[in-house]
Amino acid sequence: MRFEHETLPQRVYFGSGGAADAVGAEAARLGAARVMVIASASGAGPAEKITARVPVVVRHDEAVTHVPVAAAERARAAATAHAVDLLVSVGGGAATGLAKAVALTTGIPIVAVPTTYAGSEATSVWGLTEGARKTTGSDPRVLPRAIVYDASLTLSLPVPMSVASGLNALAHCVDSFWAPRTDPVDRALAGEGIRALAAGLPAVVADPGGLDGREQVLYAAYLSALAFSSAGSGLHHRICHVLGGRYGLPHAQAHAVVLPYVLAFNAPAAPEAERGIAGAFGAASAVEGLRRLRSAVDAPVALRDHGFREADVEDAVPAVLEAVPAGNPRPVTAEDVRRMLRAAWQGADPLTAA
The missing domain is CATH 3.40.50.1970 (Rossmann fold)
Known part of the structure; x- marks a missing residue:
């Protein structure tokens, strides 16, 4: 090591x-x-x-x-x-x-x-x-x-916004498993962040006025940011920066929607990272762990619900390609980006877009 x-x-x-x-x-x-x-x-x-x-x-x-x-x-x-x-x-x-x-x-x-x-x-x-x-x-x-x-x-943060914001933190964790500068410390922080989010977000949904779940999510948000700051910006965040800056999409909701598509795309090419993410979720696979959590908290599903138009997909492809980070676990083509964005626009099954 x-x-x-x-x-x-x-x-x-x-x-x-x-x-x-x-x-x-x-x-x-x-x-x-x-x-x-x-x-x-x-x-x-x-x-x-x-x-x-x-x-x-x-x-x-x-x-x-x-x-x-x-x-x-x-x-x-x-x-x-x-x-x-x-x-x-x-x-x-x-x-x-x-x-x-x-x-x-x-x-x-x-x-x-x-x-x-x-x-x-x-x-x-x-x-x-x-x-x-x-x-x-x-x-x-x-x-x-x-x-x-x-x-x-x-406590005043509505449950839907709490969910979207928490899933933004989860995106920091997932990206930190394969971002350009990731290391074992980053992956350890990110894994604990995923574990705390998987426990805390459902608790916030079940008891919005309780502090226990919100403390878990806030703790996880800190860990996720530490990991992300060290590991750097991976494919997921590069895509979302394009969506936010170019089309004015709300930050947390865009991250919440796009995450499963990038995870399904990268996971097969990064088996060690995939096992780490799955283990943090306590699931058989990373994709299944994320699917289970999203279902439990009624996560945002489609970019079209947050201002992204179908016509924007083609326009976004070259901007995303330009932003793809070096060393992504899997090469990214224009068709890959097009497929992911179209699936995220309509809220399709992430595995069909991978």
């Missing part, structure tokens, strides 16, 4: 009901005197409560999915105008992503408070969308200095 693995420097607070205390403690530890709070318009109220104990000089509630360049520029300008020395993001991937866009050009540290299972808070990956193209990269400046995980903040 021989590999190199980099562990990212980050403090993690995990505990239900303790977000405000943890954010206050971390702001004090960092010596923050001028804090900018970043949230979405719908998340501004909770964000105000969570940051009541820190010296806020500006509240910015323009976080939107896929981080348009124009939104990033407005947030950067606000941070500069108010001489901000700490960013606190409260919300899902949109809020974290906007904070990262500010940190990318300013170096201002971030404390992230996730309210979904997106996982962006635990990675050094940033993404910006301009026109119909989403650009991503990795930079240590965008890695939040600290994460505050408080499962009680996810």
Whole structure:
């Protein structure tokens, strides 16, 4: 066994009901005197409560999915105008992503408070969308200095969105088994993430107001992001970045729908990874384990339900081919992409598209 693995420097607070205390403690530890709070318009109220104990000089509630360049520029300008020395993001991937866009050009540290299972808070990956193209990269400046995980903040997340967001975390885990830089540590983190998601997501569906299931899913989201940040972006995520940036598809739902098609496509060419994924699910095969979980939580089924048109399939093929990562377990042709996207558009059996 021989590999190199980099562990990212980050403090993690995990505990239900303790977000405000943890954010206050971390702001004090960092010596923050001028804090900018970043949230979405719908998340501004909770964000105000969570940051009541820190010296806020500006509240910015323009976080939107896929981080348009124009939104990033407005947030950067606000941070500069108010001489901000700490960013606190409260919300899902949109809020974290906007904070990262500010940190990318300013170096201002971030404390992230996730309210979904997106996982962006635990990675050094940033993404910006301009026109119909989403650009991503990795930079240590965008890695939040600290994460505050408080499962009680996810209680307001509706069950369908909880399921989609949790399956997005699952996609991080699955991709990490064969992504370009994967190693045994990444696969161990991803396997534990799959196990926790397979237990936690059905519990969230069965008891939306309970914390046990949501804590399991939030824990898994963190593990999945650690694995993904180290292993890199695999075929699944490259496809979904095209779908999100080019067609404006909702991030979590796109990941939830596309995952079974990429898994069915890659698994036969990666038997060791397939066995690891299957074992984490406690299933006879990886595809069967994912099918069983999706059935239990009533997962999103078809891209056509989320804004992707049949006419978009052909347009997307060359963009996806251009984004295919080196070292994918199986060569990817235009016909492969076309078949997967068409099947995902209509919600067909993934095995028929593999």
